[in-house]
Each structure stands twice: as structure tokens, then as C-alpha cells.
Amino acid sequence: MERMDNLRPEIERLIVAKNQRRRKLAALSFADKVRVVVRMQQMVAPVLRARGRPVRVWALDNSDPVGHK
Amino acid sequence: MEKTLQVLNVLERDGVLSRYAIGGAMGATFYAEPVLTFDLDIFVILPQTADGLPLEPLYAALRARGYTEDGECVTIEGIPVQFLPAYNDLLVEALAEARETVYEQTPTRVLRAEHLAAIAVQTGRDKDRQRVRLLLEQASLDDNYLATVLARHGLKARWKEWTT
Numbered sequence: 001m002e003r004m005d006n007l008r009p010e011i012e013r014l015i016v017a018k019n020q021r022r023r024k025l026a027a028l029s030f031a032d033k034v035r036v037v038v039r040m041q042q043m044v045a046p047v048l049r050a051r052g053r054p055v056r057v058w059a060l061d062n063s064d065p066v067g068h069k
Numbered sequence: 070m071e072k073t074l075q076v077l078n079v080l081e082r083d084g085v086l087s088r089y090a091i092g093g094a095m096g097a098t099f100y101a102e103p104v105l106t107f108d109l110d111i112f113v114i115l116p117q118t119a120d121g122l123p124l125e126p127l128y129a130a131l132r133a134r135g136y137t138e139d140g141e142c143v144t145i146e147g148i149p150v151q152f153l154p155a156y157n158d159l160l161v162e163a164l165a166e167a168r169e170t171v172y173e174q175t176p177t178r179v180l181r182a183e184h185l186a187a188i189a190v191q192t193g194r195d196k197d198r199q200r201v202r203l204l205l206e207q208a209s210l211d212d213n214y215l216a217t218v219l220a221r222h223g224l225k226a227r228w229k230e231w232t233t
Contacts, residue, residue, distance in 0.1 A: 022102045022207070023102075023207070025102040025103055026100075026101050026102040026207045028103075030098075030099050030170070030172055031172060031173050033098050033099070033102075033103045034070055034095075034098070034103075034172075036103040037095070037098060037103045037104070037105065037106065040103065040105045041105065041107060044105060055107045056107060056139075056144070056149055057107075058070065058107075058147060058148045058149075059146070059147025059148070060070060060147075061070070061071045061072050061146070061173075
């Protein structure tokens with residue numbers, strides 16, 4: 001098994017990449033961010049419904065996915 | 070969401086509500102990375118009512134337009150909207166100083182990031198702590214403006230506790 005010390009640089013790279021992605025998401029336009037929120041709703045809704053929490057995924061007027069406007 | 074905002078603009082134009090602004094998770098999303106939410110939180114200043122039920126005329130106006138209540142929300146053009154009347158001085162100030170913006174082609178307002186942070190501190194739930202952390206990290210807060218808001222509303226001590 002690989003030692004933790006050997007994994008650290010790879011984990012650091014992953015954390016840097018994750019933070020870069022978060023900054024990129026934060027820089028999107030408001031409308032694109034709303035589309036991302038609706039994507040997250042679509043992913044999470046089946047899980048929440050299975051747990052008995054009724055949720056409604058938003059119906060956007062323009063449902064074009066992010067980056068496909 | 071654009072059609073939802075257009076309905077809110079019509080309600081404001083017609084005087085059903087005096088002023089509105091987007092807050093909550095969607096308000097934070099305006100300034101930071103997208104945050105999962107299923108409700109659109111709309112802070113409102115409403116005209117005075119004699120019966121002490123300030124939201125009822127708003128709900129009646131929405132019902133007349135075919136939008137029905139669903140729990141604590143009203144679904145407007147496919148989006149569950151939760152109306153939150155400005156019930157204290159911080160919220161009244163936040164609405165007065167909300168930022169004008171445009172969503173797609175539709176004018177709207179979003180609470181200032183500093184007010185979103187102050188409201189989160191005042192509300193004090195776990196998810197509000199996360200919101201403060203997110204706004205601090207990503208929202209380019211105006212430190213002087215924020216300090217003034219926190220001092221004016223007695224929130225400096227909790228802010229310090231949460232952020233140090």
C-alpha cells in the first residue's frame with residue numbers, strides 16, 4: 001500500500017484543481033449559475049424524494065445547458 | 070427564472086409589494102459559486118395592512134394570477150418562491166440598499182453581499198455559517214461597509230466569533 005507521504009502531492013494537486021473550479025464557477029454569469037443550480041437540483045431531487053422529501057426542480061424559461069447558449 | 074422575476078416586477082409596479090430583492094442561497098449564488106437550493110428567497114417590503122397579515126394581499130394577488138401556495142412557498146412560473154417580509158431594521162436597510170442588476174433581459178435586485186453576510190450572522194444557523202465562509206472567500210466584500218452594517222445592528226461580536 002502506498003504511504004500517505006507519497007499521496008500528499010497528488011492530493012494537493014486535487015485540492016488546487018478543486019479550488020480553481022470553484023473560482024471558475026463563481027465567475028460565471030448569474031444566469032449560468034442558475035442553470036448550474038438547476039443541474040444540481042436534477043441530480044439531488046431523486047435522492048431527496050426517495051427519502052420522502054418532496055422537492056420541485058425549477059423550470060427555467062431557457063433550459064439551455066451551461067456553455068451551450 | 071426570468072418570467073418569475075417579471076411577475077415580481079409587475080407586483081412591485083402595481084404596488085402589491087413596495088420593494089423586493091433576491092436573498093438567501095440564490096442571493097449568495099449571485100456573488101459566489103452556485104449553492105444548491107430549491108426555493109427562491111425574496112425579501113419584501115409590503116404595504117401596511119389593517120389586519121396584521123401583511124402577506125395576505127400579496128398571496129391574493131398571486132392567486133388571482135393563477136399562482137398557488139405550496140407550503141410556505143408560492144410557485145411562480147415553475148419556481149417555488151418564499152416571500153420573507155422585512156421584519157427588522159437590518160432587513161429594511163438591506164432592501165433599501167439592494168443592488169440593481171439584470172437577469173437575462175429583466176431588471177431585478179439582489180441584496181448586497183455585505184447584507185447577506187450580516188443577515189446570515191443574525192440568523193445564526195449552521196448553514197448561515199457556511200454562507201458567511203463562502204461570501205468571505207469569494208464575494209469581494211467591502212470591509213468598511215460591512216463593518217458599519219455589523220456595528221449598526223449589533224453583530225460585531227458574533228462576526229468576530231464566526232470569523233476568527
